[in-house]
Amino acid sequence: MVKERLLRAGEVELLYVKSKVYLHPTPSKKDNICGFLSLSRGPLATNNDILLSFSAENQLSKEEIKIYNNVDLHELEVDLEALQISGKRLANAVASKKREDHIVTKPPVSILVGYSFSIPLSFVFSIQVRKPSSGFWHGSLVINTKDGEKLPILFFHDNESASTLKEQKIRNQRFDPFNSSGDLYWGGDDFIKVLLKFIRVVKSTVETSVLLINPDEDDLRNFANNRRKSSIGGDSSSEAATKPIDFKMPNIGKFLNNAKWRVLETVATLGAQTKNQVVDLVDEHAPVPLKQLMSKPEVKKIGDDFDSARIYLAKWAQQVKEEAEESLKKYMLEDDIYNQINKELGSDEYLTEEEINKTSRRDPIGLTEWKSFFDYSGRLNITANEIKSKIFHGGLEPEVRKEAWLFLLGVYSWDTSAKEREELYASYETAYSDYKLKWVEDTEKRSTEFWMDQKHRIEKDIHRTDRNIEIFQNKKTKRTSTTSTGENANNSNERESSPETPDEASEPEENEEDEFNLSNIRNPHLFNVREILLTYNEYNVNLGYVQGMSDLISPLYFIYQDEVLTFWTFSKFMEIMERNFVRDQSGMKKQMLTLNKLLQFMLPKLYKHLEKCQSVDLFFFFRMLLVWFKREFEWNDVFHLWETLFTNCYSSQFHLFVALAVLSANERIIIQNLQQFDEVLKYMNDLSMKMHLDPLLIRSELLFLKFKRMIDIIDRENSIARSSGKFDNVVNVDHELRQLLNKEPIIQKEVERPEGVGGG
Amino acid sequence: MSGKKKTLLKVIILGDSGVGKTSLMQRFVDDKFSQQYKATIGADFLRKDLTLDNNKQVTLQIWDTAGQERFQSLGVAFYRGADCCILCFDVTNEKSLNNLTSWKDEFLVQSNISNPQDFPFIIIGNKIDVDDSKKIPSLQKKLNNIVNQLAVNANGLTYPVFETSAKDAINVQAAFEVVAKMALQQEEINDANANDASDDYNDAINIHLESEQRGCC
Numbered sequence: 001m002v003k004e005r006l007l008r009a010g011e012v013e014l015l016y017v018k019s020k021v022y023l024h025p026t027p028s029k030k031d032n033i034c035g036f037l038s039l040s041r042g043p044l045a046t047n048n049d050i051l052l053s054f055s056a057e058n059q060l061s062k063e064e065i066k067i068y069n070n071v072d073l074h075e076l077e078v079d080l081e082a083l084q085i086s087g088k089r090l091a092n093a094v095a096s097k098k099r100e101d102h103i104v105t106k107p108p109v110s111i112l113v114g115y116s117f118s119i120p121l122s123f124v125f126s127i128q129v130r131k132p133s134s135g136f137w138h139g140s141l142v143i144n145t146k147d148g149e150k151l152p153i154l155f156f157h158d159n160e161s162a163s164t165l166k167e168q169k170i171r172n173q174r175f176d177p178f179n180s181s182g183d184l185y186w187g188g189d190d191f192i193k194v195l196l197k198f199i200r201v202v203k204s205t206v207e208t209s210v211l212l213i214n215p216d217e218d219d220l221r222n223f224a225n226n227r228r229k230s231s232i233g234g235d236s237s238s239e240a241a242t243k244p245i246d247f248k249m250p251n252i253g254k255f256l257n258n259a260k261w262r263v264l265e266t267v268a269t270l271g272a273q274t275k276n277q278v279v280d281l282v283d284e285h286a287p288v289p290l291k292q293l294m295s296k297p298e299v300k301k302i303g304d305d306f307d308s309a310r311i312y313l314a315k316w317a318q319q320v321k322e323e324a325e326e327s328l329k330k331y332m333l334e335d336d337i338y339n340q341i342n343k344e345l346g347s348d349e350y351l352t353e354e355e356i357n358k359t360s361r362r363d364p365i366g367l368t369e370w371k372s373f374f375d376y377s378g379r380l381n382i383t384a385n386e387i388k389s390k391i392f393h394g395g396l397e398p399e400v401r402k403e404a405w406l407f408l409l410g411v412y413s414w415d416t417s418a419k420e421r422e423e424l425y426a427s428y429e430t431a432y433s434d435y436k437l438k439w440v441e442d443t444e445k446r447s448t449e450f451w452m453d454q455k456h457r458i459e460k461d462i463h464r465t466d467r468n469i470e471i472f473q474n475k476k477t478k479r480t481s482t483t484s485t486g487e488n489a490n491n492s493n494e495r496e497s498s499p500e501t502p503d504e505a506s507e508p509e510e511n512e513e514d515e516f517n518l519s520n521i522r523n524p525h526l527f528n529v530r531e532i533l534l535t536y537n538e539y540n541v542n543l544g545y546v547q548g549m550s551d552l553i554s555p556l557y558f559i560y561q562d563e564v565l566t567f568w569t570f571s572k573f574m575e576i577m578e579r580n581f582v583r584d585q586s587g588m589k590k591q592m593l594t595l596n597k598l599l600q601f602m603l604p605k606l607y608k609h610l611e612k613c614q615s616v617d618l619f620f621f622f623r624m625l626l627v628w629f630k631r632e633f634e635w636n637d638v639f640h641l642w643e644t645l646f647t648n649c650y651s652s653q654f655h656l657f658v659a660l661a662v663l664s665a666n667e668r669i670i671i672q673n674l675q676q677f678d679e680v681l682k683y684m685n686d687l688s689m690k691m692h693l694d695p696l697l698i699r700s701e702l703l704f705l706k707f708k709r710m711i712d713i714i715d716r717e718n719s720i721a722r723s724s725g726k727f728d729n730v731v732n733v734d735h736e737l738r739q740l741l742n743k744e745p746i747i748q749k750e751v752e753r754p755e756g757v758g759g760g
Numbered sequence: 761m762s763g764k765k766k767t768l769l770k771v772i773i774l775g776d777s778g779v780g781k782t783s784l785m786q787r788f789v790d791d792k793f794s795q796q797y798k799a800t801i802g803a804d805f806l807r808k809d810l811t812l813d814n815n816k817q818v819t820l821q822i823w824d825t826a827g828q829e830r831f832q833s834l835g836v837a838f839y840r841g842a843d844c845c846i847l848c849f850d851v852t853n854e855k856s857l858n859n860l861t862s863w864k865d866e867f868l869v870q871s872n873i874s875n876p877q878d879f880p881f882i883i884i885g886n887k888i889d890v891d892d893s894k895k896i897p898s899l900q901k902k903l904n905n906i907v908n909q910l911a912v913n914a915n916g917l918t919y920p921v922f923e924t925s926a927k928d929a930i931n932v933q934a935a936f937e938v939v940a941k942m943a944l945q946q947e948e949i950n951d952a953n954a955n956d957a958s959d960d961y962n963d964a965i966n967i968h969l970e971s972e973q974r975g976c977c
Binding site: 453457460461463464465467468546547548550551581582583584585614617619620622623626627631677678681682685760 | 777778795796797798799801802803804805821826827828829830831833837838855
């Protein structure tokens, strides 16, 4: 006979319990928190006051655990209808005696007391139901409170929970493993079923996995489509309004991402398996979406060109990761991307809400918005810093670049008026032709070995730079002035003025075989680029043309398609890039050293691993740093990345944070899969054209903010230490690291070319 | 997969910018050609398995590098453990031929090779597909001079010379087969010499596929 008694203060009656519900505070299994999900009612409580609680096992007494387990296992046998209490019977029910074996201490009503939490049903706004994928990931519930908070996600470990296992067994015996909606039964089903008995639950018509708890009219409007809402409980008769919806999509992408990672974790730790074994493994265990992904030709192909199991796995993992990020872009709001990256970076502990919010992305600046920054005289009516911050956080529409890059690169200063800029343009035009004449009119110069070498170098490189871009492709038509495109493209007269113009008469008919004759440039745009580079070679005599510059100039030429503006934007760009090209390579060495220090500071675990791989010289970053990731991203992304870097919004060396973000995004893959210098180099080289820029930029910004915060903390601690005389406690921050906080560009000029030294 | 571990041979291609280093490598490894390989920045490598006459299975790891001299000073890491070096020039560009000596010297300085006199070099003159009129005048004579000059300190070795066209796939395969044989010899010398186990670098990528099971973490 079960004893019954009245509830005392501080006690509740358990109405429903599910055992083996977990929180997953980190991706690591060992950090999982096991506990009970329960619904309970205290004395004199209405249905709205019923507590929804998660109680961590380790915070309950042995006796209580026994009671929770008992309710979990046996309560479902009780007729659920009996639990439903209509308003009429409420007082009665509340006052009645309770089964003693259902009474426990009231779970603490606060969010997160050592991972336990408890909340009255009236405070629950919505519950997102995420069903399990059989044998692969756990079903879970995401509870959002009325305050807009998201409680820790509850994961149902069905294979451990006594009541779920029992119910599954019963259903299997009845040959009815499905729940009422036809889906496979899982632990969360019971909970929802019980919930319906106590409170009105309405399924969102926008996202049917979201259950709205006791929603009011506004909630319903926001969560309803034009279709009628479907109510799965309660008796709501309110019509769904037709007002446009503003509903946040749930974290499907993130969810998918987690799922993919779980497969990867399993598979990638088997690093030494052959790829066939890997494929078998995936076939056996992967869920359908992942299998579909795996069968994509581009993913399959990865296996074909390289047979080292580790690189294969690493590349494959990277590919899947990119896919996952792509899906984030599709399904997640920007906020969620930050949260995800943030969580991974662990920046929560370093950054304030405000700082994190600052990183939110905006739409690119379009022409209308750009024009609105200027007054009638063409002067800025907002500050340059405001514009830079907008550009940094969203970039520019292509049609704005033509004007905006002139400011960004310092061809025009931000405080000029339209009239002043007109005058400046005229002087730029004159100056350009003066520099150009220096080589055009000097036949002696053009016959020196150095000059001819430089010309050869330029021609060789422009012939193989971005030839897939339309304006740089050879047309099948005969060269005429009409092949010029763009309003500013040079006319043929100017072009013929160059002494390096091939003799029209001697030019062979269109002939692909003629490629080796480098001087014979048929494409008018390539021709212009050569003129500009030859003039730059004269303008910056000490540096001259160096390989890699053709990669830097081609996006600029693409924007302006004009010799004068391309020349000056290029020259300004080269002021900050000159240190990449100096003869002794000291500028590149220094940047790689700074990056090395930054890596140690920010990602010490990865640094240690790269040390084992003999890769801490970071040579694999050479290409990325030399031409600012030009070879790593698609054509359109290069513009976006560069204008972000031009702003010097946070640091004149923000590109090093982009590099750090590349490493950070690949940290796990590198540590788990790569062990040798050449493996690391191959992996990093092959990231080319496979990275997504937007998530990387967000990651870079967060890394910078975290870096800055870390320096701030060190400085603060240092000043405390100094003021209390504890000088031993002072931490010295490396000069180069501190310099990363500087927004002033670092200029390093090439020294004069020593006698007898060529341009190589 | 066979249980036998293949020998990994590391080959470095050097030469002036634009002589066709990337094209030669692509032709040999993937049997393809494009006019528009971008100028190499930094370094990269490709691998190719090869069966030699004696049925010996080897894997060539071929390193492609940037041609502009100033970029060499940073990229020395990948010179370590090289088994053969290809000195490459363009048969239409006399300067690229004349520069072979400095490329060889540069390599020996940077690579820290233990037996510079015996180290195998091979010379490849690329772009023989172009019209004779564009080629270096009296190429054979000049080439012989350079080759003799290169071999001055080379213990009486002669360095093999190949004239190739990466574009038309002429002689590329043959040249790399010789590269593989020479590299294999060098590798065996290295193995014999260097019993100090610290030099596991040569085992670069052909690593432990069968032998090693990594623990699950």
